Amino acid sequence: MPNDPGFLPRAGAARSTLRPDIAAAALKGLTSQPKTLPPSLFYDELGCHLFYEITKLPEYYLTRTETALMERIGAELLPPGMTHATLVEFGGSEETKARYLLDLPGRFDRYISVDVAETALTEMRKRLAQSHEWLEVVPVVANFMHPLRLPPIDGPRLGFFPGSTIGNLEPSAAAAFLASARQALEPSPWFLLGADLRKSPDILIPAYDDAAGVTAAFNRNLLVRLNREAAADFDVSAFRHRAVWNDGESRIEMHLESLRPQVVHLPGATIRFAAGETIHTENSYKHTPEALVSVAQSAGWRLHRRWTDDQGLFGVFLFGP
The missing domain is CATH 3.40.50.150 (Vaccinia Virus protein VP39)
Structure with missing residues (x-):
């Protein structure tokens, strides 16, 4: 499953611009069970650019x-x-x-x-x-x-x-x-x-997990944004993108999966991850x-x-x- 870090800025490349509202939204989601992040956080400047690139992909x-x-x-x-x-x-x-x-x-x-x-x-x-x-x-x-x-x-x-x-x-x-x-x-x-x-998951899954890794970068950019705007300390390379078809709910789910046991800090909180634990970042319902x-x-x-x-x-x- 591609997760090309070349799509993401290098650590320290972006100037810190702390946002209390972003930090509060992240803290609420990451201290819940299961862990979540609101999809509204996708759309910083880089996220908007990456989504535009997604719309041009052959799988999408x-x-x-x-x-x-x-x-x-x-x-x-x-x-x-x-x-x-x-x-x-x-x-x-x-x-x-x-x-x-x-x-x-x-x-x-x-x-x-x-x-x-x-x-x-x-x-x-x-x-x-x-x-x-x-x-x-x-x-x-x-x-x-x-x-x-x-x-x-x-x-x-x-x-x-x-x-x-x-x-x-x-x-x-x-x-x-x-x-x-x-x-x-x-x-x-x-x-x-x-x-x-x-429709068939054979069509849906590639649309949300493209071979070039653009959707993976779009998903993982959430963590880049939290490091910049919520004073978090995510190791972005320690998470991989996952797209899952939930047939019972008729939806594609996007997750960020922790590749190892790890600890992430946000102001006022310590967030622990087990290996394989995910952050649920988005649903995309596919109705009849x-x-x-x-x-x-x-x-x-x-x-x-x-x-x-x-x-x-x-x-x-x-x-x-």
């Missing part, structure tokens, strides 16, 4: 399958008669997929992008100001998992949640997010959702189309249309009120 079918599907469907993705509307993307600090909708003539006049990454939102706004001069771009710096109040919206609006991020949420959290999004998009909400679907529709219906949505690629790998779902 999700991005290219979704974009090919959106290209093929085109304007059929939109609710009937939707013109001069507002597109609201949740978690949209990068506009590549939104462009498939924004480029449809006359369909959208405004793009609201909601994400915690303020710098990325600022850069995205600059890019769209150059390429889409007619488009009003409204970045909203917020965590879309919290109750959200959008700027005032006139006319029709379409929520957009591509990339199968819905699979990173526990089913109850996914339902809560979809209910919150519906309320934020009232009074006439529509929602376009991308989701990776349940029917299970995903059931989650959305529990949040008050009604399925309008759904599409899948020819192999049934990925689905796009249009929900109405």
